[in-house]
Every structure is written in structure tokens, then in C-alpha cells.
Amino acid sequence: MYKNVLQNIDNIAIWPVVSFVIFFLFFLCLLWYVFTADRKFIDKMKNLPVEATDDDTISNTSNV
């Protein structure tokens, strides 16, 4: 049906297919990127925010 609207573009149907293929490849690369990471590196990154800093000495709760 959309072909009626966009009949001036050749092969409009290719656009959604291209979209999907791009995403699929992107996702595969992402998985490869994530799972080939070194465990030590991941652990280091993971702990960045919780490394001891000054503000850890203050508790979240009051006595009241």
C-alpha cells in the first residue's frame, strides 16, 4: 500500500530491510565486543563508583 504513496522512490521496500540488517549486524558486533572483554578489566570498571571516597563516611539515615 505504501507503494502508492512513495511510488517515486525505487524499491522503497528495501529501506526496512536495510534497517533490520544494520541493526542485526550492530548487535552481533556488540555481543562480540562485550564477551571478548577481559574479566579483570570488567571488574575494574564495575568498581569505579564504589571505590572509597570521602562521602562514604556519611550514612543515609538519621537518628530521627
Add this chain to the structure above:
Amino acid sequence: MELDKFSYDNRIVKAFIIATVVFGLVGMLVGLTAAIQLVYPVFNFDLQYTSFGRIRPLHTNAIIFAFVGNAMFAGVYYSMQRLLKTRMYSDRLSWLHFWGWQLIIVAAAVTLPLGFTSSKEYAELEWPIDIAITVIWVVFGWNMLGTIIKRRERHMYVAIWFYIATFITVAVLHVVNSFEIPVTLFKSYPVYAGVQDALVQWWYGHNAVAFFLTTPFLGMMYYFLPKAANRPVYSYRLSIIHFWSLIFIYIWAGPHHLLYTSLPDWAQSLGTVFSLMLIAPSWGGMLNGLLTLRGAWDKVREDPVLKFMVVAVTAYGMATLEGPLLSLKNVNAIAHFTDWIVAHVHVGGLGWNGFMTFAMLYWMVPRMWRTKLYSTRMANVHFWLGTLGIIFYALPMYVSGVVQSLMWKEFNPEGMLMYKNFLETTVQILPLHALRAVGGALYLSGAILMTYNLIKTAYAGSFLANEDAEAMPLTKGYVSTSGGWHHRLLEHKPVLFTVLTLIAILIGGALEMIPTFLVKSNVPTISSVKPYTPLELHGRDIYIREGCVNCHTQMVRPFRSETERYGEYSKAGEFVYDHPFLWGSKRTGPDLHRIGSKYSNSWHYNHMLAPDAVSTGSIMPAYLWLSEQTIDKTETRGKITALRKVGVPYEEGFEEIANEDLEKQALSITASLKADGIEVASDAEIIALIAYLQRLGTDIKAAPADEAALGANQ
């Protein structure tokens, strides 16, 4: 090598925190007012500056850009310095950013009630403010990237990625959606029209939610949640997948705001598919947040910060499941244009953004003032007031949305609409609207309690303006031995990272929009559709100024229940001269696309001045000033030439005679009003508005049959 000694800038964070609290209270109060107006129209105060159509964008802008915006900056400035082990790049830029942003907010608070609006949702501000936003946003980005470059921590933690994506994407969205041609100092027309304008606007609107309300808060979740729970994030690998797939997929999903409209079908489907795919990264992120609390749930019982965070992350999960479901065409057919959508955004706004902000404030203030929170009990009361507020807000709105939608669609056994009069469906849901206002009031009272608690906390402590810190400087020529070459490539190189982020978001945007823009006239031309007359143009600008689009759609969807009620469904080709498009997204009142010629001029006149007298029980505000104020004919020329520049085919020289044309049309309307016993000046604003309303949706009636059919498209 020696340790660098430096300090974190807490003053700028403090400034953003104060702004967050102040504008949060204001924004919520305006929202509560708007909610009450929808039950008791008397609270419009019969003043143009306080009528719902102008108050509603004030509320949304105050909440999004002032409350959530300032909270985002406070959280980013606090966490970024600590994650990168450096002070912000430039104190001067920090303060320029702060004051620039507050000035923009003040400008919005002044111009929106005055009626200066582009009418595009969440992009209502007019062109001079748009330019200011661009400049200040660049200042923010410059300061942020500068900080990243002078960092002492070699690797960028995932929170920083989310901040970079926020900066880049909001910049792109804002610039692309703000291409407009100025007419006067506070009036402009977008260069896009009709379907294109709708697509660009909702590409923007959807991604403003994604990259202003979501990604920065996800970044902050990845920092503040592990901090508050005192344990690292559940899975760092998952957070990498979360980040890249979220920013890649989000950008495609905008068209789900336009299902069943005149947008080409393939674009609608693309929006649906990518919206469904969004569940995966969103829930990945939510689970990553909640699972971080593994083994720490006992702390949630005692710690108000964690309580707020758990509800915030859960609300994020709810809203991001609901969003994709609403993108299914069959669900959307029921939910769109109803209170369901209002409930959906408030689960996100009140739950995710609001509660995350409260959690951060309760976390940061005691630490920056070096003391304990004044009262945990009060924070717990706030938590329950807020949670009950969300429930009392959302539940009535879900019920209201479904009830009204089903009433719109109900036919009697004779095949006629059961509730032919739209107003019957409005009256039915008013008690639910009242209940929603109660929910809003509960939420606001919780926020007031928090304000008191934070002020008392600050007074009890002493503010630490510069927090001392030390770290090893980065060395040049560093060779990483961990992570693998691809992690070395990416996570040490902020500029490359930024470029890749930009590419990821551009792919989706481009593939979505290029096909629509490729065709010169992107929609079937209907030869009988003509540009607006000068008087109608003035009327249309009044329609925009008064924010009519906040309650009235101009988009009859191809359902029998709608064609029965309103008339022929809307065709893409009917909007080619609509700069901007005014399809709307909410039907508090009926659709107006086929309102033209449906009622007499005097009906419109009386209805505008006293809606309740014409339609008993109507909750529409009275527009008394429209009969007193006059249109500014000196602007006609500018309007015509500006529209010609963006492609509306007014003949050369038409601007010279436009006012004659305008006066002729105005006189014919005043004459017809006079025949009904109404005396009004021919240059009164209401005449222009009537002219516009009477024109709406009538062009197609003169179209040849084959064109009208082609216009049906999709």
C-alpha cells in the same frame, strides 16, 4: 610520579540542587492547577495568561527542562567529577551554563503564558529561546568534554557514556526540530509542513523523552545506585549492552506516536517494530539496577535513598514495558488521544524522574553539607506520600482513558454511535480527573516535606564548597594490558567514542526520515487543497497561541467510530500547507479536523465566549478576550512572505493585497454574525479564528474523486 591534589566543585552542584527544588515545586504546582482546571474550568480565571492551553505547556516545560533538567545537571556535575577524578573543566563554563539555563527557564515562564509558542510539544519555545538553548547546551557539552579530556581516570565508566549520548543526541534533536523561519521576534513557522513536520516533531518528542528524561538518569542510576547500596553494579557487561542497544534502537521508535495517522504506513510499522525491540535493553537496564541490590534488600527497608531508587527503577521498568505495548496498533487504537497516555508519561515522570531525583537529593545534600539527614522519618513519609500520589494519579487516569475510549467507540444496535455527543464522554470521566488531582496534591505535598527536610539538613551542617581529592595523573604513552584491543580503542578515547555515539543515533534518524524527504511532495497532492487565506492564517496563529492543540486533535483516524463522529478520515495531502502541523496528541475535547462548515459562525462565536452556555457541562475555558483584542494586520505581509519561503505557493505580490483580501473575508463573517444579532468589530481576533475553524478540513470536499482516493494512501 606524584599524586595530584585538587578539589571537587560542590558549589555548582548546590546551585543546580536549589534550582531543581524550586522549579520542581513550581512545575508541580502548575501541573496541579492544570489538573484542577480540567474539573473546575473556573480555575482558568477567565484570564488568557492562565487558561489551560497556555498553562499545560508551562507545566510540561517546567517539569522537563527546569525540574528534571536541573536535577540532571546536578547529578552529572556531582558524579562526573568523582568518576573522572577531576574538577570540572572550567568553573566559568559551569556558571555560564547554570545562569544561562535559569535565564532560559525564566524566559519560558514568561513567554508561554503570553502565548508565544511554536505549538510543537516539548519544543514550544520560540526561536530566540531556541537559539539560547543551543548556545547553553554547547557550553554544557564543551565543559563536559573538556572535563573528560583532562580526567585522571583512564577509563570512562558507563555513566559517562550515557552523559555523552545525552549531550550529542539532544543537540541533534533540538537543532533539526527547530528549523524555523522567523516572522516576528516571537513568532516563527517551521520549515517542515504536515506529515514531514509531524515525523520530525515526534522523532524529536520521542527522543526528548529518551535522551533528556532517560539516558542521563540511567547514567545517574549507574552511579548513585551502586553508591547508595555500597556494592558494584550487578553486571558491567550488561550495562555495555544496555547502553549501545538503547541509544541505537530508541532513535527509530518515534513514529509510534503517529499510528493510524496520515503518516505513511511503512514508517508507522518501523516505529512499532523498533518500539517492541526497546523492551530488551530497557528491561536489561532495569534488571541490572534491581539486581545490584542482591543481598542488600535489608538496606532498602531502612534507607530512604534506596527506597526511592527501587520505586524509580521499577517505574522505569513499568513505563518501558507499557511504551512498546502502546506501540502495538491494536492497543494504540484504544489508548491514543486518551488519558491512558497521560497516565503512562506520569508513571515515567513522577516515578522514574521524580523519585530518582528525590533519591539523589537525599544522597547528595547530607554529604555536601557534611552532616546527617535531618529526619529519616520525614523522608519515609515523603516516600509514602509520593508513592500514593503516583497510584492516585495513574490508576484513575488508566480507568478514565479506557472508559472514554470505549465510549467513543460504542455503537447501539441500530449502528449509530451510542454517545454521539462528545461531551457525554467527558462528563463521565470528570470524577476520575478529580481523583487524579488528589494524587498530584499528595505528590506535591511530599515534595514540600522534602524541601523542609533538606533545608533543615543544610542548616544543621556546614557546606563544603570544595571537596579535596587526590589522584595520580594520567601518563602519556600508556599501553593497556587488559580489556582487549577493542576496549583500548573505545573506552580510552572520548572523542572517538563521541563520534561513534553520533553515528549510532544518526543511522536510525536518517533511515527513518530520508525516504519521507526524498520525494519532493512526500504525500499525494490533492489539487483542491489550497493555502490558507490571510484571515485564516491569523486565525490559525491564534489557535496556536491559545494552545487549542493541547486538547483538540486535527486527525480523524480511519475507524468507523471516528468517521461516523467526525466525517471523512484525514488524508496526508490535506496538510501540505500546515506549518506547523496541528494534529495534536490528546482529545480532551473533540477532533476539529472536519469542524469546518459544521456549525454556524454565530455558534462558534457564542461557544468561544461561553462554552458552558452552548454545551452544558463543557470544561472548555471561556475565551472572552478574543472578541476584544484585534489582529495585527501589519504582520500579514511577514506571514505571507515567510510561508512562501518555506514553500507555500502564494503568488508573488500577494502580500501587497493580502490585507484587502483579509478585510473582505472578515466583513462577510461579521455580516453573517450581524444577521444573528451579534455585533463585533471585523478586526476582532475571534473573526479570524472563526474563519480558520470554518475552513478546517473542507478543501477535500471539492477534490476530484480519484485524487481523494489516492489521498487515502497507505
